[in-house]
Amino acid sequence: MTEQALYRRLVRRSLHRSRSAAVVVALVLLSLVAVYVGIEATLAALGRGPLLITPADAVAALENPTTIVLAGAAVVAIIGIVFVLLALLPGSRGRHEVPNERLAVVVDDSVLAGAIGGVAQRASGVAPSRVVTSVSKRRGAVTITPTSGVPLDSAALSATAQDFVHTLQPRPAVKVGVTVAANGVVGA
Amino acid sequence: MTRSNRGLNRGILAIVGLLLIALSAWVANRAYPVIELPAVPVPEGATLWIIAASALVVVLLSLAWIVTRGRGRTHAVLTATDDSGTVSIDARVAADLIAQDLEALADVVSVSSSAFRTTGRKRSGVALELRVVARRHADLRHLVDTVTRSVEIFDEALETRIPVLLHVATGVRASFTHEQRVR
């Protein structure tokens, strides 16, 4: 594997959950059920009494489900849906890749948010507590609560923040906007 | 890195999930018939043995899968073997050197490292993962540039360039193994 390809793989593994844990849970669950079914089937084949219910009774219970059996089936359906969702959902870990010549670099979105917010905060001149930043997969949003009587140019601040993001070049690309709240706070 | 195959994992989850949904849908259909499905005969004789054998196969395959899950972690970041013996450098040495180098950087809270075996067609090797916990509002550009420089110098010290993954994280998660507190 070339180094490029290796770095691709390292980064991808870092950006998305591998679902290994979920698979282990699913297989353990499956095995427990299989063990029980196997035991009952073997006991019945040997002509002995059942552990809990005989295969015949089990099939009958499923063929003519009582409310309890239906409730159990509902639970099973929910578990199944959860597994399918886990299989389909991307499982992002909330990180972005930052291109680098020597290393593969991944950054937690909260760290990225802190950096972007810091740039907006310094450019706006308000206190850090007045700046709230969040970063999602493709968007960054900075909300600044201004000081009363000190207007801020949100377009200029957005451009400044976007320029900063540009120096990092996160993947997937992040488009950031700075919103200045309509209501400010009196005093610095 | 981790030995797991992402696509296969998701495939297994999808199959197991769909099986469970199908099973419960079938039972629901019995209570509130929507489509006509043949009745399941009571298992007898040979069928019972087939069921038992299948159950055993499922259990064995599952166990085999679970057991092969190793994270591919290794300790040594570099191993050189010759007739004289083996020289091996632990990943912790990388963390020690790089953590010390980052001490001057106020934005760095801790540095930890782990080594992973990398599988490949041509040659297998080891990759190093560096986890640097950064302070809130850290100067990200400066931090990444500094760590990059540290790694480049470490490349010279080690006399080899190994693949490195840098993960810049917040301090929320529980301690990594061998977390080196810089401050």
Add this chain to the structure above:
Amino acid sequence: MIPGRVAISSRALERTVAAIAAGALRVPPSTVRVTLADEAGLLGVSVTAPLRTTALRSTAPADGIVTRVQAARRGIRAELTELAGREIGRVNVTISRADIREEKRVR
């Protein structure tokens, strides 16, 4: 060559190797772990220890790590052969930590 038998307990031998390795790697002997094993009749040695080294951005950087460890290993093998009078097999050295110190000029 003085005739007679020198009997060294394996524990004493381990500590001897540890002392030699500590000297070669320039670290405290208490930080050195040694395992000895038989290797088809030869004495196989495995050492796990830190390595004293300079900081990455030191103005007087030391040589490459692997080179130094291999040199240290040669020294360990030579000294051990002489001291213990045993045929040494493979000497494996694992560096577990970096003991970072600035080099002091020795006059």
